[in-house]
Amino acid sequence: MASRESSPQEHPLCDRNVEKLRAFIRDTEARAKPRPAFCPTRLIRIGDDKGKEDICYLVIPGPDLLRDKRPLRYAALSYCWGPLEDAKAQFKTERASLPDRVSGFRPEETSPVMRDAVEVCRALDIRYLWVDAVCIVQDDRVDWERESAEMTNIYRGACLTICTPTSTSCREGFLERRVLTVNFRSKIDRSVVGSYTIRSCGAISDPRVARGVYGELDRVDTSPLSNWWKRGWTYQELRLSRRVLLFGNKLLVDFENRVWSENDEEMIEVVTGEVSAEGREDRARGAFAGISLTGQFDLGDDWMSTVEEYSARQLTFETDKLPAMAGLARMEVQGGGELYLAGIRRKSVHRDVFWTPEPRTGVAGDGDARVSFDSLIKSLNSPQPYVAPSWSWARWRGKVRFDESPAPYGDHVPVRDGDACFARAYERIDVWTSASESNPFGQVTGGSLKITSTVVPMLPRLQRQEGFDNHWEMYEGNGYVANISFDWDEPEGWVPYERLSLVLIGSYWNWSTYRIAKLNQDAEEEQDDDDTGDEADRDGEADVDMIWGEGGDDDDEDSSSESDISFEAALNRDEDADKFAYGLVVHPAEAEGRYFRVGVFTSWPKGRGGLKRFFQGRDARTIEII
Incomplete structure (x- = not known):
């Protein structure tokens, strides 16, 4: 009505x-x-x-x-x-x-x-x-x-x-004020003809x-x-x-x-x-x-929502992606001594890099286009034009989301809200971008993220989640390890999964979500060995000088509100309690020793997944993501 x-x-x-x-x-x-x-x-x-x-x-x-x-x-x-x-x-x-x-x-x-x-x-x-x-x-x-x-x-x-x-x-x-003229002829008396002039009346x-x-x-x-x-x-x-x-x-x-x-x-x-x-x-x-x-x-904690809304907008020139919201970026970081790095806030880098493309928004910005692995890697190796580093949401031509699930049934990373306690899980991260001196919030010509953290090769067993072309689950033997969301969604074509790696960025804790993981754990560990999958391997490391750096601190939790029960309290109830882990999926670039971000992952504390079960205790290494 x-x-x-x-x-x-x-x-x-x-x-x-x-x-x-x-x-x-x-x-x-x-x-x-x-x-x-x-x-x-x-x-x-x-x-x-x-x-x-x-x-x-x-x-x-x-x-x-x-x-x-x-x-x-x-x-x-x-x-x-x-x-x-x-x-x-x-x-x-x-x-x-x-x-x-x-x-x-x-x-x-x-x-x-x-x-x-x-x-x-x-x-x-x-x-x-x-x-x-x-x-x-x-x-x-x-x-x-x-x-x-x-x-x-x-x-x-x-x-x-x-x-x-x-x-x-x-x-x-x-x-x-635009008007519409509609001609008419009477059905009762065909000799009666005329026209209506119509304009908007607020209905x-x-x-x-x-x-x-x-x-x-x-x-x-x-x-x-x-x-x-x-x-x-x-x-x-x-x-x-x-x-x-x-x-x-x-x-x-x-x-x-x-x-x-x-x-x-x-x-x-x-x-x-x-x-x-x-x-x-x-x-x-x-x-x-x-x-x-x-x-x-006051953007405040709403910065991610602002980016989501803006990323759905259209631009005649893709190089305007950062300049066209430079004013909003300045408002977001001004007065706090904050650095802004190609759309990423320095103090929130461990959260801001966790973005995912909205389904069916393509490299060419076509809402119906699918993105293949080959077209994605080509656009990263030879961007035409260069807009932002691979780890920045600004490089994606289309709408992006934060707090988006690499597992489509609710297994998401709540980076956008205050429902979880977050912690950095890397040892060190250094970020650099090249921007104009006259507008540090505008166009960039290069950028790099150098991180020292746990880097794990993609495991051989991958299983696509039914009904989704870019959502996968990774297993070690029969045990669940992680949910993975790739930046490409074209299901056809060869993908060298053995060249992909998982880079640990952070962890989070939420008691309610943890209880869901526990309820599902036994059932998931009994999954059939014959699930379909692809194989994967391992590669790479890098080195570069940076202009900003910080050490990781697993106790530096930036939650805006506590979960129902803190992690420490959960350990008193369940000595096997573990945090959720999340991070980036990377692929080697043509430039030797460097990598591109090509997806994200989240590892639930169930099966063999979680921060303590799968990631802690492994040797850290340093890689450069461009």
Whole structure:
């Protein structure tokens, strides 16, 4: 059944809407706490000092614009560049055209999406506008890297971010309310003919849209959301913005946890991102928005969820994978003396490297493509282009998950939540990436993870889990050892399993899960010797200098909440109690002595698996994963 609400106005910038928006901006700015003055390197000034509004200038704000020590009021535009041909043809600034932009240009010369943004600024008395295509010199790599590193400040410093879900390209505006004309002929009197003109009236048939559950929709190809919701760059632009004016089927305002939907009388408060009072989601219907991401920004333990959501987004250039979320990364690690290494947080490296590709997201980013072992190794040995090291989620072209099960029936590693106590299980780890000095959170040209830990060759007996093409169980004789998830999912083709190895990264403990393992242990140890499997062997070691290192500490547990019973308490009840072990699956690279990450494993304390039963007591060795 469709959900119903009030209709939008004939034009988004009608007098009623503009009056409301101006009042909201005044009220929000009056409530705002003082913040440090920030001004982008360049801004588009709308109009001149003589009152002419039909001309724009690219300006470099000087001391005269900041003389009152208050932040300069400007709006930022968040939009889709569109297909490559549209992006190439759009109005932009390059080194050759920079003088022309400074000397002045008319709005009608610009791309339609920018033209509409200028109209919005005029209506709301905002004199300055930031648009990436014009305010960044597009063919100057140094300028591009420097400015892309400022996205946090640019979007958080804007008095307003104009978001454009109804525009799929820079060549499409967002202010025109689209209508549909339907011809008809009467079935009663065939001479009666005419037409209906239809436009959106706020009725949404999909209950997920009505509830604002857009994360679910983004995961399916039939999503009704526009391209703006699916693009990589727009993800952080929305997340970083303090105040959003979103042009969807209806106008939606999200100003620092207060929201308004077109034709509502007043804004409503949203407490800590939750729906309050009568249900904020009702007022978000039809506006293509329903999630409060502005205002209080604190990724905290939600970094992994942020990466999961972002990794599902699309990018025209794969090399933008890290730059397009550099602003979010800066917010995550700033102030804590933290290092950020190609999408991996230094202090959480033992958890952040444990990611898995979502099924059927391929090397080429095709949601239906399967990835073979050969294509995976080829893409790692000769990446075109290079995006990130093999151990970083950023190198995968498609959606990734943390807390994902290498065993599809619940045998997962809860790295994303606080349900388990985690400990590092390596002796030492050193991580290095090469990033630009102007943007350490952006694109990298190389990286290495050198680890001293237990490295175990893949055992000969592997059994594929029924119904899954990349989930396996490894056995030693008849005894279970580990669940394995490979980064490829093409079941056909030869795979040299004997060249694969397991690298121990960490351990975790959860009493409830341990009890499940104990219940299943006897049954699994009685499995038939004749289960199908493939053989495996062992290889490799390496050495390289690093810029960051730390020693492993099995007592350094980073749990956010304790399990039902601590491991020590469990030992008092069961002297055979053991921790869960997890880590990476690696394969030799063409570069001698180096390896690629090609999967993950988790070893339950059942059968012959677990930290103590299978891994402890073995000699450690040092390998380099690139």
